[in-house]
Amino acid sequence: MQEVKKPKKPLIYYYVIVLLVLLLFNFLAMPWLMQRQVQQVDYGTFLEMAEKQELGQVEVQQQENQIVFTNKDNTQIYKTGMMPDPDLTQRLADSGATFSGEIIEQMSPLLSFLLTWVLPIAIFIGIGQYMSKKLMQRAGGANSMAFGMGKSNAKVYVKSSEGIKFSDVAGEDEAKENLAEIVDYLHNPGKYKEVGASMPKGILLVGPPGTGKTMLAKAVAGEANVPFFSMSGSEFVEMFVGMGAAKVRDLFKQAKEKAPCIVFIDEIDAIGKKREGQLGGNDEREQTLNQLLTEMDGFEENSGVILLAATNRPESLDPALTRPGRFDCRVPVELPDLKGREEILKVHARKIKVSPEVDFSKIARMASGASGAELANIINEAALRAVRGGRKAVTQADLEESIEVVIAGYQKKNAILTDQEKKIVAYHEIGHALVAALQSHSAPVQKITIVPRTSGALGYTMQVEEGEHYLMSKEEIENKVATLTGGRAAEEVVFGSVTTGASNDIEQATKLSRAMITRYGMSEEFDMVAMETVSNQYLGGDASLACSAQTQALIDKQVVALVKREHEKARKLLTDHRQKLDELAKYLYEKETITGEEFMSILNA
Numbered sequence: 001m002q003e004v005k006k007p008k009k010p011l012i013y014y015y016v017i018v019l020l021v022l023l024l025f026n027f028l029a030m031p032w033l034m035q036r037q038v039q040q041v042d043y044g045t046f047l048e049m050a051e052k053q054e055l056g057q058v059e060v061q062q063q064e065n066q067i068v069f070t071n072k073d074n075t076q077i078y079k080t081g082m083m084p085d086p087d088l089t090q091r092l093a094d095s096g097a098t099f100s101g102e103i104i105e106q107m108s109p110l111l112s113f114l115l116t117w118v119l120p121i122a123i124f125i126g127i128g129q130y131m132s133k134k135l136m137q138r139a140g141g142a143n144s145m146a147f148g149m150g151k152s153n154a155k156v157y158v159k160s161s162e163g164i165k166f167s168d169v170a171g172e173d174e175a176k177e178n179l180a181e182i183v184d185y186l187h188n189p190g191k192y193k194e195v196g197a198s199m200p201k202g203i204l205l206v207g208p209p210g211t212g213k214t215m216l217a218k219a220v221a222g223e224a225n226v227p228f229f230s231m232s233g234s235e236f237v238e239m240f241v242g243m244g245a246a247k248v249r250d251l252f253k254q255a256k257e258k259a260p261c262i263v264f265i266d267e268i269d270a271i272g273k274k275r276e277g278q279l280g281g282n283d284e285r286e287q288t289l290n291q292l293l294t295e296m297d298g299f300e301e302n303s304g305v306i307l308l309a310a311t312n313r314p315e316s317l318d319p320a321l322t323r324p325g326r327f328d329c330r331v332p333v334e335l336p337d338l339k340g341r342e343e344i345l346k347v348h349a350r351k352i353k354v355s356p357e358v359d360f361s362k363i364a365r366m367a368s369g370a371s372g373a374e375l376a377n378i379i380n381e382a383a384l385r386a387v388r389g390g391r392k393a394v395t396q397a398d399l400e401e402s403i404e405v406v407i408a409g410y411q412k413k414n415a416i417l418t419d420q421e422k423k424i425v426a427y428h429e430i431g432h433a434l435v436a437a438l439q440s441h442s443a444p445v446q447k448i449t450i451v452p453r454t455s456g457a458l459g460y461t462m463q464v465e466e467g468e469h470y471l472m473s474k475e476e477i478e479n480k481v482a483t484l485t486g487g488r489a490a491e492e493v494v495f496g497s498v499t500t501g502a503s504n505d506i507e508q509a510t511k512l513s514r515a516m517i518t519r520y521g522m523s524e525e526f527d528m529v530a531m532e533t534v535s536n537q538y539l540g541g542d543a544s545l546a547c548s549a550q551t552q553a554l555i556d557k558q559v560v561a562l563v564k565r566e567h568e569k570a571r572k573l574l575t576d577h578r579q580k581l582d583e584l585a586k587y588l589y590e591k592e593t594i595t596g597e598e599f600m601s602i603l604n605a
C-alpha cells in the first residue's frame, strides 16, 4: 500500500523562507538593480562631457577612487575611475556641473520607494494574514493546537491494488479467517445492515512480537481496498497534558471523513494500560485513553470505521478498553507452528533465488520457536551469505548457517581458545549430545559445533524434533533437564573440575524444573496447585509466585533436589559411556563442527 504523506510544514518553515528571500533580495537583487543603471565609461568620456558642459551632478568618491556623474537631464548615471588630475576641481567648475558631495540617487525614486518600503510591508502583511488564518482554523478544530501539535500525524495509506494481501501473510489461518469477515463487511456493509448484524467496533490482535500483527492489519485494508490509518500508541503520548487527546480526536475526525476505512493502533498498551489509583498516575496517558474510549462510544456501529489494535501485553490493558462495544473481539496471533513456519519461509523465499535442493521443511524444523519476523530475517541472512560466497542462488547450507546466525550470532573470527579450553568445550558439548542420545525421550542431535559465536557461546549442540510437539510429558522434561546438565557433568567426569561455561544451561535447567513444580503440577507434594502465575505470556513469560514464604522455601528445596537428581543421572550415563565420550570429544575437537549423522555413526560403531 502506498503511504500518502501530507505536506505538513511548521510555521517556522515559512518564516525562514521569507527571511531567506529578503536576504537574497537585498544581497543580490538590489545591487544588481542599482548597478544596471550605472554605465561604466573611461576617463576620456568624462573629460569630453565636462568640456562640452554636458554634466549634471558629479560626485567624487575619493575612497572608492571613482567619479560618479550624470548627464545634464539626470537620466543616466555614469561611473569612471579617477586619474591623478590636479585640474579636476577647475574642470568641474568650468563645466557648470553641480558637485555637492551628496550621493547621487542611483535609482529612480519611485523604484527605490517601492523596494525599500512597499515590498517589505506587503510581505509582512501577507505572513500575518496567513498565520492568523491558520491559527483560526486550528482553534476551530481543537483548543490547544498551536504550531502543529495535536494533529494526529497518522500515516495514511490509500487503497492501492498492489497492497499487502492475505496471501502475503503465511500461516495464521485462524486469524485470517477471523479477519476475512471484516473484509467482507467492508466490501458489502448492506448485507450486514439488512439483517441488523453489527460488526465489532474494535478488534484486538494479540501475540508475541514479530508474528505478523501489523502485516495482518495491513492485509485487511489491502483486501478490503479501503484507506488505512496507522499510528503507534506511543505517538499519542506527548509532553503536554491534553495533546494526546487532541490527537485522538483528530485521528477519528479524519477517519470518519474517509469511511469506510481501517484505523490501526500499534502497541496500544502504551495508552491503554490499566488506570490505577491516584498516586503516580499519568495524567496525559489517562486523558488520551479517556478520549479514545469516548470516541469509540461516539461513532455508531456500521459507520464504516473499523478499529484494529495490536499488543503483546493484553493482560495490562484497561478493562474499559476491552469491554463489549469497544475492543471486544480478540484475535490471537500466535507463534507459527511447523507448517506455518514452512509457509512463511516459502513466502519470503519467493523474493530471493533459491536452489532447487533446498528442503524448507527441515529448515522449519530447525527453526522451532522462531517468529515470522525471525524467519524473514533467516531468509535474508541466507541471501546475504550466498552473495558473500559468490553464489547465484541460496543453498541449504546458507539457510542452515543463517539459522545459527540468528540464534547464536556470527562466527567469531579471531576468538582464540587455548588448547585446554577447546578441549573442555568439546567435552562439554559432547556431554550434552551424549546424554540426549542415551535417553529415550530426547530430540535427535542435528549438529554439534565448537566454533565460538558473537553471542558469547563457545559452542552448542542443536537438537531438532522430528515433528511438531504440543505436549511434553514429565519424563521428557526430566530428560531435558538431564541433557542440560550433561555439559557440566562431562567436565566433572573428565577433568574433575568445573568451569563457568555452564551458566546458560544452569539457568534453563532451573527454569524448567521450577515450572514443573509450580505450574505444571508435576510434583508429589503440591499436586495440581498453581504456585506461580505467568504475568506476560507473550514477552518472555515472567512468573510471579503466589504462595506463602514457607511454601516458597519448600519449592526451592524441591527444585534443587530435582536438578541434582538429573545431574547425577547425567553423570552416571557419561561415566558408563566414558569410552564413547572420549572418542566423540576427540573427533569434535579435530573437526570443530560435526553433523548428527557423524555423531550417531561413531556412537553406534
Ligand code: ADP
Residues within 6 Å of the ligand: 168, 169, 170, 171, 172, 208, 209, 210, 211, 212, 213, 214, 215, 216, 310, 344, 347, 371, 372, 373, 374, 376
Ligand atoms: P508484529 O506487528 O506482530 O510485531 P509485524 O507484522 O510487524 O509483526 O511483522 C514483522 C515482519 O515479520 C513482517 O514485515 C514480515 O516480513 C514478517 N512476518 C511476520 N509474520 C509473518 C507471516 N505470518 N507471514 C509472512 N511474513 C511474516
